[in-house]
Amino acid sequence: SNVLTQPPSVSVAPGKTATITCGGDIVGTKSVHWYQQKPGQAPRLVIYYDTDRPSGIPKRFSGSSSGNTATLTISRVEAGDEADFYCQVWNSGGDAAVFGGGTKLTVL
């Protein structure tokens, strides 16, 4: 299956660690990429190839993948991190990109 499952919402207090998961049969066989989208803004790539961080993305953002679950971890969460986060893979046939349903991160 090419479906990616994310929790609809995650809440975390400032300074704590946020963990957003992305599950699916295809995870572990394909590289997972993560995007952050703030209201009124374009999406931004924050993690690619499971664990790599683009230049300009704070080291507080990290990615991992194990079995059928990929995880985006945000350490020392700040109010400015509040956004929707999406995981993405290319399907098994390599002819369609698939996004997870998205997770709304709320900073308490």
Next chain:
Amino acid sequence: EVQLVESGGGMVQPGRSLRLSCAASGFTFDDFSMHWVRRAPGKGLEWVSGLSWNSGTIVYADSVKGRFTISRDNAKNSLYLQMNSLRPEDTAFYYCAKSFSSGWASFDYWGQGVLVTVSS
């Protein structure tokens, strides 16, 4: 600096057509595959279509196959999306996105998006 600037959005009646454009700058356009991704109001991101650096490989989401056509003009550093037989469910912000590589990879740069509204 990489820049992607979309244009061509607007309001259109169901069944009509619209053509989106994306002007690219700040990178070697014909080295990378390019894509369109959309986000409908209250929903998440949905990939729409992509094409390889030389237009040799073109792929579409099932939801738009047969109605939308993606193309590029490398001489003009431009990406296009011809949208025919538009439906209300096509209402969304449409984003032009650059691939991380010449193949299918992550989308490392995005335009600011253009709104398409399909309504009678």
